[in-house]
Amino acid sequence: MHEAERYGDKLFAASHSNESDRLSGLADTFDPASRRNLLALGLDARWSCLDVGAGTGTLSGWLASVASPGQVTAVDRDARFLGHLADRGATVIEADITDPAFHPGRFDLVHARFVLMHLRDREEVLRRMVSWLRPGGLLVVSDALAVGGETSPHEAYRRTITGYWHMIAETIGSDRHCAAQYPRAFTELGLRDVGMDTHLPVVGLDAGFDRFLALTLEQARDRMLAAGLPEAVLDEAVKHLAHPLTRESFFAMATCWGRTPTVS
Structure with a gap:
C-alpha cells in the first residue's frame, strides 16, 4: 500500500523551478497582515519564537529582527530556502512536524501559516503545537x-x-474550510483569549497574489486536467486572470490565536 501523497512530495515541491517565486508571491501578499497581527498581540523582543512551515523565511527573518538574538527558530520539512536566516541570528531546523517524535522545545510564540490546512492529521498536529508553548504562550x-x-x-x-480546491483535497488532503473551526478547536484545547482576524486580497489588485495564483495554477495544471477540468476552461481562466481589469477573490487568510493558561 502506497503512502498518501503530501504537500511538497510532488505537488508544490520545493525542487520545482518556480516554487520559491510562488511562495514569495504568497509572502508579499500576507506578510504585512501577519506582522500587524503579531504586533497587535504584543510581540515582545524577549519572546522565544517558533515559525512552523517557514517557507522562504520572510516572516522568520522579520521575527529575528524584532526578537533578541537567538530567540527565533524556523522549521520546515524542506529548508532549502532558509539558509539566509543564519545571518539574521535565527536557528533553522529541517524536520517533519507530523512526526510524533518531533518536539522542538517550549516557546513563548508558536506561529504557523498555510501549514495545517494541508495536513491530513491537522488536529493532532495542532494539539502537539499547543504542547510546544510555555505557560502564557501564544x-x-x-x-x-x-x-x-x-x-x-x-x-x-x-x-x-x-x-483546484477539489483536486488538492483529493491529492494531498487540503481543507479549504478548516480555518473556520479554529476558534472552537483552540477553545477545546484549553487556550484562552481566543480571537480571529481575516485578510482578503483581491486578484487583479495585488501583484504578489496575482503571481502566486498564476504560478499555483501552472504547477497544478496537469493534476487539474487529469481530474477532469477541460483544458479550454483552464486556458480561459488563465486568460481572464491576465486581463488588467479582472477583479476576483480566491481565498482569505484567516488567523486565529489563543494563549495557554499561566501558572497560578
Whole structure:
C-alpha cells in the first residue's frame, strides 16, 4: 500500500523551478497582515519564537529582527530556502512536524501559516503545537479560507477554482474550510483569549497574489486536467486572470490565536 501523497512530495515541491517565486508571491501578499497581527498581540523582543512551515523565511527573518538574538527558530520539512536566516541570528531546523517524535522545545510564540490546512492529521498536529508553548504562550495559526472563487460570475474562473480546491483535497488532503473551526478547536484545547482576524486580497489588485495564483495554477495544471477540468476552461481562466481589469477573490487568510493558561 502506497503512502498518501503530501504537500511538497510532488505537488508544490520545493525542487520545482518556480516554487520559491510562488511562495514569495504568497509572502508579499500576507506578510504585512501577519506582522500587524503579531504586533497587535504584543510581540515582545524577549519572546522565544517558533515559525512552523517557514517557507522562504520572510516572516522568520522579520521575527529575528524584532526578537533578541537567538530567540527565533524556523522549521520546515524542506529548508532549502532558509539558509539566509543564519545571518539574521535565527536557528533553522529541517524536520517533519507530523512526526510524533518531533518536539522542538517550549516557546513563548508558536506561529504557523498555510501549514495545517494541508495536513491530513491537522488536529493532532495542532494539539502537539499547543504542547510546544510555555505557560502564557501564544499560538497563532493562519490558513486559507476559500471565498469568492467558487461563486465567481466568470464561468471559466469559477470552474477552475472549484476544480483546484477539489483536486488538492483529493491529492494531498487540503481543507479549504478548516480555518473556520479554529476558534472552537483552540477553545477545546484549553487556550484562552481566543480571537480571529481575516485578510482578503483581491486578484487583479495585488501583484504578489496575482503571481502566486498564476504560478499555483501552472504547477497544478496537469493534476487539474487529469481530474477532469477541460483544458479550454483552464486556458480561459488563465486568460481572464491576465486581463488588467479582472477583479476576483480566491481565498482569505484567516488567523486565529489563543494563549495557554499561566501558572497560578
